Amino acid sequence: MVYKRYWILHVSIQFNDQLLLWGLGVLQPAAPQEVLSFLKLVYPTVEQWPDELYLNDCFSHWETSNYIVVLNKKYSMYSLTGLANMRMDVKLRRQRDKARISLLRAAYDASLRLPGGMDQDLGGASPSSEISSTLQEGSRPVGSGSKPSRTEPTRRGSQSNLVLRLALISILPVFLPFNTAIVPSQL
Amino acid sequence: MSKKNNLKKSVEKFANDLEGAFENRRFVVFLCGPTLDLACEDKAAALRKCIKDELEAEDFDVVLGEDDGLEMLRKKFSGMAHDNELQFIQAHSNAVVLIASSAGSFCELGLFSHQHVHANARRTDFILIMDETFKNEVSYMNEGPAKAIEIFGQLVHCDFSAFDTGALINRLKTRRHVWFTSGTGSFT
Numbered sequence: 001m002v003y004k005r006y007w008i009l010h011v012s013i014q015f016n017d018q019l020l021l022w023g024l025g026v027l028q029p030a031a032p033q034e035v036l037s038f039l040k041l042v043y044p045t046v047e048q049w050p051d052e053l054y055l056n057d058c059f060s061h062w063e064t065s066n067y068i069v070v071l072n073k074k075y076s077m078y079s080l081t082g083l084a085n086m087r088m089d090v091k092l093r094r095q096r097d098k099a100r101i102s103l104l105r106a107a108y109d110a111s112l113r114l115p116g117g118m119d120q121d122l123g124g125a126s127p128s129s130e131i132s133s134t135l136q137e138g139s140r141p142v143g144s145g146s147k148p149s150r151t152e153p154t155r156r157g158s159q160s161n162l163v164l165r166l167a168l169i170s171i172l173p174v175f176l177p178f179n180t181a182i183v184p185s186q187l
Numbered sequence: 188m189s190k191k192n193n194l195k196k197s198v199e200k201f202a203n204d205l206e207g208a209f210e211n212r213r214f215v216v217f218l219c220g221p222t223l224d225l226a227c228e229d230k231a232a233a234l235r236k237c238i239k240d241e242l243e244a245e246d247f248d249v250v251l252g253e254d255d256g257l258e259m260l261r262k263k264f265s266g267m268a269h270d271n272e273l274q275f276i277q278a279h280s281n282a283v284v285l286i287a288s289s290a291g292s293f294c295e296l297g298l299f300s301h302q303h304v305h306a307n308a309r310r311t312d313f314i315l316i317m318d319e320t321f322k323n324e325v326s327y328m329n330e331g332p333a334k335a336i337e338i339f340g341q342l343v344h345c346d347f348s349a350f351d352t353g354a355l356i357n358r359l360k361t362r363r364h365v366w367f368t369s370g371t372g373s374f375t
Contacts, residue, residue, distance in 0.1 A: 013281060013310050014369045016209065026201075039365075042201045045358060046365050047339075048310055091208040099201050106194050 015050050017058060021080070021088055024068065025096040026103065029077040032059050205364055212367035215248045215279050216359065217272070219295050220286030220316075223251070230347035231288035234316070238284060241352050245360060248368070250275070269298055276302070281366055282312040282359055288347070293328070300332035304339050312362050313340030314355060318347065 023035040023042075030038075032055040040049065050058075059078060062068045067084040071077045085093060218239055225232040242249050252272060276283060276299065283303070287296050296315065303313045315336040321329065322344040336342050341358065343350075 012278060012369055013366060016212065016365055016367055019205070019209070019364055022205070022208075038198075041195065041198045042205075043361060043365055044199065046362055048312075048366070089208065092205075095201070095204050095208055098204060102197060102201075106197060 015054070018088065018092060020055075020058060021062075021067070021084060022092055022096050022099075024078060025080050025084070025088070025093075026099045028079040029071045031076045031078070032056060202361055202364065206360065209364040209367075210360070211246070212363050213248060213369070214281045214359065214363040214366075215250060215368045216242055217250050217252070217276055217280040217283045218242070219252060219283065219299075220292050221289040229288075231286050231318075234347045234350050235286050237350075238286075238352055238355065241356055242359070245356060247359065247363075250280070269294070273298065273302055276311060277306070279368055280311050281368055282314065282362065284314045284316070284355070286316045286347070287328075287333075288318065296328070296332045296336075300335045304335050310366060312359070312366075314358070315340065315342045316347075316350065317342065317344050319344040 019039060020035060023039045024030055027035060027038055033052070036049060036055060040046075059068065059076075062084070063070060063078070065083070066081055067087060068078040068080055071079050088096070218235060220235040221229055221232040223232060223236050223239075226236040227233070239249050239251065252268075272295070283299055285292060285296055285299065287293055299313070300315075303311065313336050315333060317333060333342055343355075345351075
């Protein structure tokens with residue numbers, strides 16, 4: 001259709017998949033619906049979002065293209081690969097890391113307030129739990145692997161994710177249960 | 188403020204941080220209202236020109252409709268203005284900004300608001316700017332098209348000469364992170 005003085009066809013309204021990739025990079029490992037819920041929090045004034053079908057197609061395509069790997073089939077939890085890193089430009093990768101560190105810091109602060117509720121169970125032998133280790137080692141972002149095989153979360157990675165999920169579970173309307181945080185035994 | 192709200196606020200700041208990554212996305216704004224030829228004598232037309240200039244300064248693609256050749260094309264292709272505009276919005280517009288002040292813009296409001304709610308799956312944002320003097324009137328316009336946009340977009344009542352363009356620009360800049368127009372075509 002010619003409308004203005006001239007213009008060329010082959011343009012259309014599209015959802016920004018890079019944003020979805022960024023969201024997964026911040027939360028990883030995460031399910032598609034969790035990423036969408038997170039993006040809705042980041043953009044509260046945007047009311048229109050892709051539907052579940054689009055999300056699943058997108059994640060399925062990324063998995064086929066080796067941009068992401070599935071870490072937990074039961075809960076459709078995905079993580080980025082090194083190829084996905086290459087797909088994001090430097091600015092986006094930087095913001096992903098910044099956001100992830102910011103959330104982990106908030107989660108860490110929140111975990112420091114937890115002892116009031118946790119003290120009841122801390123008697124006896126020192127725990128080897130995820131939270132205990134996280135407090136000792138501090139919270140660090142999980143880097144994406146340069147190859148899909150490297151995206152398996154390290155123990156520290158799973159600990160960070162556990163703390164991150166603890167913080168986000170209070171503000172995200174859609175979030176998988178607390179005990180679905182990825183640990184190596186579930187892979 | 189609770190810790191939960193603090194966390195929410197910090198998450199919302201991520202949108203600002205992402206501006207640098209997505210500011211170059213192509214975003215087409217269909218800007219409706221009184222003709223720019225009246226910008227020197229009509230407050231609504233002056234506002235339309237102001238919004239156009241500010242959007243273009245932020246690298247938005249602004250399409251004006253009749254001011255950009257619609258009449259010429261209508262004569263050439265025998266098309267109807269409202270059909271052309273509907274097709275354009277459906278396929279290419281990321282946002283419609285409508286300053287309801289002239290007869291033509293009221294016609295557009297009725298047509299576009301219906302399409303916005305029922306036909307385009309609301310992938311397009313819709314911002315309606317109306318004169319504040321009509322705000323509390325019980326009328327067909329307020330109870331129909333304006334209410335539809337209030338629910339499925341944004342309705343702003345204002346004095347046309349004192350409209351805050353900053354909030355509108357920020358809303359569209361944020362939206363550009365999520366939805367954009369792909370392709371290499373040129374509208375100008």
